[in-house]
Amino acid sequence: MAMADTPAMSMMSTTDAMTMQAEEPSSMQAQIQMSMSQISVHEAAPRVPSMSPSPPPKLDLSLYLVTSSSLLPPGATLESHVEAAIKGGVTIVQLREKTLDTAPFIALGKRIHAVTQKYGVPLLINDRIDVAQAVGCEGAHIGWDDMDYDTARSLLGPTAIIGLSVSNLTQASLAASTSCNYLGIGPVFSTPTKPDASAAMYPSGVRQALELVSSKRPDLPSVIIGGIDSTNLQSVIYKSRPVSGKSIAGVAVVSAIISSTEPEIEASNLLSLFKSPPPWASPPPSQTTVFTDFYLPLILSKVVTTIRAIQEHKPLVHHITNSVVKNFSANVTLAIGASPIMSENSEEVGDLANISPHSACLLNMGTSGTSDRELFKRAIRENNKSGKAIVFDPVGAGATSMRRETVKWILDEAGYIDVIKGNEGEIRTVAGQGVNMKGVDSADSGAGGLEELVGVVRNVAMQERNIIIMTGATDVLSDGNRTVIIRNGHPLQSLVTGMGCALGSVLSAALAVGKDDKLLSCLAALLAYNIAAERAAKKEGVKGPGGFMTAFLDELYEIAETSASGNGMWTEAVKLEFR
Numbered sequence: 001m002a003m004a005d006t007p008a009m010s011m012m013s014t015t016d017a018m019t020m021q022a023e024e025p026s027s028m029q030a031q032i033q034m035s036m037s038q039i040s041v042h043e044a045a046p047r048v049p050s051m052s053p054s055p056p057p058k059l060d061l062s063l064y065l066v067t068s069s070s071l072l073p074p075g076a077t078l079e080s081h082v083e084a085a086i087k088g089g090v091t092i093v094q095l096r097e098k099t100l101d102t103a104p105f106i107a108l109g110k111r112i113h114a115v116t117q118k119y120g121v122p123l124l125i126n127d128r129i130d131v132a133q134a135v136g137c138e139g140a141h142i143g144w145d146d147m148d149y150d151t152a153r154s155l156l157g158p159t160a161i162i163g164l165s166v167s168n169l170t171q172a173s174l175a176a177s178t179s180c181n182y183l184g185i186g187p188v189f190s191t192p193t194k195p196d197a198s199a200a201m202y203p204s205g206v207r208q209a210l211e212l213v214s215s216k217r218p219d220l221p222s223v224i225i226g227g228i229d230s231t232n233l234q235s236v237i238y239k240s241r242p243v244s245g246k247s248i249a250g251v252a253v254v255s256a257i258i259s260s261t262e263p264e265i266e267a268s269n270l271l272s273l274f275k276s277p278p279p280w281a282s283p284p285p286s287q288t289t290v291f292t293d294f295y296l297p298l299i300l301s302k303v304v305t306t307i308r309a310i311q312e313h314k315p316l317v318h319h320i321t322n323s324v325v326k327n328f329s330a331n332v333t334l335a336i337g338a339s340p341i342m343s344e345n346s347e348e349v350g351d352l353a354n355i356s357p358h359s360a361c362l363l364n365m366g367t368s369g370t371s372d373r374e375l376f377k378r379a380i381r382e383n384n385k386s387g388k389a390i391v392f393d394p395v396g397a398g399a400t401s402m403r404r405e406t407v408k409w410i411l412d413e414a415g416y417i418d419v420i421k422g423n424e425g426e427i428r429t430v431a432g433q434g435v436n437m438k439g440v441d442s443a444d445s446g447a448g449g450l451e452e453l454v455g456v457v458r459n460v461a462m463q464e465r466n467i468i469i470m471t472g473a474t475d476v477l478s479d480g481n482r483t484v485i486i487r488n489g490h491p492l493q494s495l496v497t498g499m500g501c502a503l504g505s506v507l508s509a510a511l512a513v514g515k516d517d518k519l520l521s522c523l524a525a526l527l528a529y530n531i532a533a534e535r536a537a538k539k540e541g542v543k544g545p546g547g548f549m550t551a552f553l554d555e556l557y558e559i560a561e562t563s564a565s566g567n568g569m570w571t572e573a574v575k576l577e578f579r
């Protein structure tokens with residue numbers, strides 16, 4: 001390829017040379033690279049052809065197009081498609097043509113290289129080092145069935161861009177011990193584009209791989225690949241971000257751009273999704289409340305403000321819930337001052353997610369089967385897109401394998417969930433602890449003690465980057481950083497069917513009006529709900545579950561009404577601990 005070694009370069013070790021390339025290039029390296037390739041800086045979109053050689057670019061992996069001519073729409077040529085995609089914002093291209101023989105592969109490579117060079121975008125060749133050399137392009141991407149990295153590096157030279165595939169933690173560890181320029185981690189999801197791919201890694205697997213790579217080679221950038229499109233890109237990036245360490249440097253796609261009839265628009269949309277924070281992301285921590293005893297008065301005043309905001313905005317709570325609890329959930333939603341709608345019609349989930357600036361969606365797995373997955377997915381994606389909160393109640397999550405698989409599928413594949421609420425068994429199932437529950441009633445054994453439960457809740461919240469609520473005699477609420485233990489509530493709550501499910505309605509209402517601090521909104525909902533229960537149980541004439549149920553609705557209503565008039569006396573009953 002065009003990147004032949006120079007005497008000066010060949011005196012360096014490959015690792016030294018690659019380290020130089022990853023950092024600020026020296027003038028010597030700049031000269032070498034400029035003479036070897038016509039790549040120029042390619043930061044701004046829309047792209048225009050570069051007129052003169054510029055300094056060598058920093059590797060920009062933001063939007064990585066991998067080709068597959070067989071997926072082009074009828075009438076499209078790969079050259080025009082690649083050019084349109086680059087104009088839309090593609091920052092690096094890989095020619096991946098699995099069925100082409102050597103001569104046509106090289107010929108196509110040269111034509112595509114002429115296009116990419118015009119825009120200063122690097123072109124890599126998939127698998128075939130010989131083709132990369134013949135084309136004279138900027139590098140190659142190799143997998144574990146291809147030529148080994150050291151041989152590829154020695155053939156392509158120290159300045160070539162070489163990427164390695166990573167499909168599991170062993171490969172992540174091995175790849176991070178080379179001096180390769182980037183990793184392609186995937187498949188994130190299974191995809192028809194690569195039927196022979198390894199098992200899907202999902203965002204959780206990507207996160208583990210990133211953590212491992214960061215610990216071994218913090219400078220090594222990674223892209224994700226496999227089943228990524230505009231509907232899942234932001235949730236994958238958000239959920240795969242390691243708790244510590246670097247997040248991904250870019251996304252690689254084949255079909256999302258190659259199969260599109262509008263590659264420029266598609267690329268531009270994908271790049272802007274990659275660069276923007278997702279609509280559900282919380283604002284910077286400075287705007288959130290510090291959760292300590294010292295701040296309790298401030299926290300409680302914000303709690304009252306949240307309940308008041310429900311009265312003010314009357315948010316819509318779209319319930320996809322089980323038939324046993326619909327009526328009670330609707331009454332609870334009305335009592336807190338919000339507006340319930342019960343709909344399992346997948347045709348209208350988009351409209352419902354956009355009907356009002358104040359809305360949220362409650363997904364309750366109570367009586368659903370695998371046939372409801374598409375409805376759940378659509379609801380999650382539509383609400384994700386419009387930045388509306390999703391509360392997920394994995395009812396009976398550990399009871400059957402169907403329920404366990406549905407929970408796993410929702411977390412792995414469906415999109416971003418803002419809040420997961422469940423009892424101990426349900427949250428342990430979400431945590432992957434494989435709990436077997438007989439039915440849907442609370443496990444609440446607290447076998448490992450409260451501190452162990454706190455640890456489970458905090459860890460799941462940290463991994464999922466969301467809010468986890470474990471309900472029981474004591475409730476635990478955490479966003480991974482701030483954790484609250486709530487000791488309010490009454491044992492009669494467990495004797496009324498739907499009492500647990502309808503908490504999801506109040507959580508949704510609070511999240512619909514309080515998006516800037518979701519943990520605080522959840523705390524407001526939990527306190528209003530549990531204090532209403534305590535007050536109802538003390539009401540004269542309440543002898544058991546029947547009287548309790550109606551008294552509870554009245555008390556919830558009264559808490560909402562008094563909060564609306566600015567009276568927060570009801571919060572004097574709080575029993576909270578911060579961790």
Ligand SMILES: Cc1ncc(COP(=O)(O)OP(=O)(O)O)c(N)n1
Nearest residue numbers: 127141142143144165184185225252
């Ligand atoms: C950016 C990127 N990441 C991963 C791959 C997969 O490469 P490989 O494992 O060699 O599989 P094939 O592409 O050869 O089917 C990739 N091509 N690009």
Ligand SMILES: Cc1ncsc1CCOP(=O)(O)O
Nearest residue numbers: 187191193226227253254255
């Ligand atoms: C090449 C490759 N490597 C892992 S998945 C994959 C194909 C990705 O294709 P798509 O973006 O169409 O899912």
